[in-house]
Amino acid sequence: MNQAIGVIDSGVGGLTVAHELMRQLPKEKLIYLGDTARCPYGPRSKEEVQQFTWEMVAFLLKKDIKMLVIACNTATAFTLNDLQEKLDIPVIGVIQPGARAAIKVTNNTHIGVIGTEGTIKSEAYKEALKKINEEIRVYPLACPLLVPMVEKGIIAGAEAQAVVAASLAPLEEFKQMDTLILGCTHYPLLKDTIQHAIGEQVTIISSSEETARETSTILDVHHLLNNEDQLPIHQFYTTGELVMFNKIAKSIFKDHKSEMLKIEKATLPMNQGA
Amino acid sequence: MNQAIGVIDSGVGGLTVAHELMRQLPKEKLIYLGDTARCPYGPRSKEEVQQFTWEMVAFLLKKDIKMLVIACNTATAFTLNDLQEKLDIPVIGVIQPGARAAIKVTNNTHIGVIGTEGTIKSEAYKEALKKINEEIRVYPLACPLLVPMVEKGIIAGAEAQAVVAASLAPLEEFKQMDTLILGCTHYPLLKDTIQHAIGEQVTIISSSEETARETSTILDVHHLLNNEDQLPIHQFYTTGELVMFNKIAKSIFKDHKSEMLKIEKATLPMNQGA
Numbered sequence: 001m002n003q004a005i006g007v008i009d010s011g012v013g014g015l016t017v018a019h020e021l022m023r024q025l026p027k028e029k030l031i032y033l034g035d036t037a038r039c040p041y042g043p044r045s046k047e048e049v050q051q052f053t054w055e056m057v058a059f060l061l062k063k064d065i066k067m068l069v070i071a072c073n074t075a076t077a078f079t080l081n082d083l084q085e086k087l088d089i090p091v092i093g094v095i096q097p098g099a100r101a102a103i104k105v106t107n108n109t110h111i112g113v114i115g116t117e118g119t120i121k122s123e124a125y126k127e128a129l130k131k132i133n134e135e136i137r138v139y140p141l142a143c144p145l146l147v148p149m150v151e152k153g154i155i156a157g158a159e160a161q162a163v164v165a166a167s168l169a170p171l172e173e174f175k176q177m178d179t180l181i182l183g184c185t186h187y188p189l190l191k192d193t194i195q196h197a198i199g200e201q202v203t204i205i206s207s208s209e210e211t212a213r214e215t216s217t218i219l220d221v222h223h224l225l226n227n228e229d230q231l232p233i234h235q236f237y238t239t240g241e242l243v244m245f246n247k248i249a250k251s252i253f254k255d256h257k258s259e260m261l262k263i264e265k266a267t268l269p270m271n272q273g274a
Numbered sequence: 275m276n277q278a279i280g281v282i283d284s285g286v287g288g289l290t291v292a293h294e295l296m297r298q299l300p301k302e303k304l305i306y307l308g309d310t311a312r313c314p315y316g317p318r319s320k321e322e323v324q325q326f327t328w329e330m331v332a333f334l335l336k337k338d339i340k341m342l343v344i345a346c347n348t349a350t351a352f353t354l355n356d357l358q359e360k361l362d363i364p365v366i367g368v369i370q371p372g373a374r375a376a377i378k379v380t381n382n383t384h385i386g387v388i389g390t391e392g393t394i395k396s397e398a399y400k401e402a403l404k405k406i407n408e409e410i411r412v413y414p415l416a417c418p419l420l421v422p423m424v425e426k427g428i429i430a431g432a433e434a435q436a437v438v439a440a441s442l443a444p445l446e447e448f449k450q451m452d453t454l455i456l457g458c459t460h461y462p463l464l465k466d467t468i469q470h471a472i473g474e475q476v477t478i479i480s481s482s483e484e485t486a487r488e489t490s491t492i493l494d495v496h497h498l499l500n501n502e503d504q505l506p507i508h509q510f511y512t513t514g515e516l517v518m519f520n521k522i523a524k525s526i527f528k529d530h531k532s533e534m535l536k537i538e539k540a541t542l543p544m545n546q547g548a
Contacts, residue, residue: 024374024377024406024407025406025407026406026407026409027406027407027408090495096491096494097491100298100487100490100491100494101487103298103490104298131499132298132299132300132490132499133298133299133301134301134503135300209378212378213374213375213378214491216374216377217370217371217374217488217491218491220374221364221495225405229408
């Protein structure tokens, strides 16, 4: 089963999922599509996110993928069930793996979740956690400043620290929280800064790492793991500016040879019609 | 989908998997069968392990289970593929979840595995790790003294420390190892003692925790999660002595009310014929 894994995201955040997929599944080929031109999805309506996501899925299905990873929390919240129902290939989102990992890790069932406004308003994490364990206490917090900051390439330094600290301040009153889910695929890029702000006593769950781990599980269970020995060449598409996408991709994939990565511009139906 | 999850083991080791399933999936009902009368499986032939495992599976299939967890590394090594092929329900073993978790956690791809003679000789962990990443360096070590010790109820104190230290001594030369898989479901009961012997710089992966986590994933993906609110009553069977099984079960399930656990004697075909 040497087809590629399809990965979609609203922009560059899903590259942290792609990076973990490349690290945890080095034999698997990825085809990634980031809708950078219309990022962020966080503040958009459900209907808009659904339409944009289906446009991305249609683009990737033409490339003959064996599995789909929705590497965007907002898109997962609004489209996962629909995609799982309508596609013939396994589909995984980023919300459930993070929820399951948090349930594994927590010692006292007090779990915090940070994400975009769309993800937090959708209550998708709360739902995923409570579906498994009604007793879980969930502390959700929208952090609308973090994605725009990361998309500008600011992931460390004084400005990042100040914005992260201010964003997370409302969590201070939840003293019992022992686990925090990074409910946005941009946030792993800020992990050290977040850990510093929140304190060492809280275990941070990266939905990117956990989604890659569960992709591994699902490929194995469906007998879809690649059995070729050749190292794959990954294909990345962006609907937006190539220069900024390239810059961020290079900083995330600094441990990979550049000839393993092909980055191109993609045009979705909406852009064509414009 | 309010049927039970079936769990089989050669004895009491799988109770650590059952405990994690109860912790991570509190709405799910378990039916557990431990073949204590014929434990340990570690030194037995492949054919014997296969025959005993199929006898346990036949016993549980009559109880109408929705998924099967092989909570024994030796049985997983020798029967997983066959069971996945022949049963209509999802089947998961304890080897692949531990392997995937180790791949997620390691920073330098140097991974140790400890297990019974049967598990280590089967090279099942090496195979599971290399299937995903050829670059992984695997350090396997059989620790034949640990299961008999745990089955006697010795899991802490000076004797446990001495036996664990002597068993793990050969790993000392693998200075680069940053991750150690507990490739036997008895070993989580010795986790603190093992961590102390091996040093804090090595991350320990419990195949019990990871198997429960992946059971959660697979139930969700197959739309098999229990949606009833009532707390389940779990059913445990042993082919051996009830007194010792009861004693060990109570020490593992000390955080659960005893009315949630029913423990009974089971008779498999081999015992009936004897």
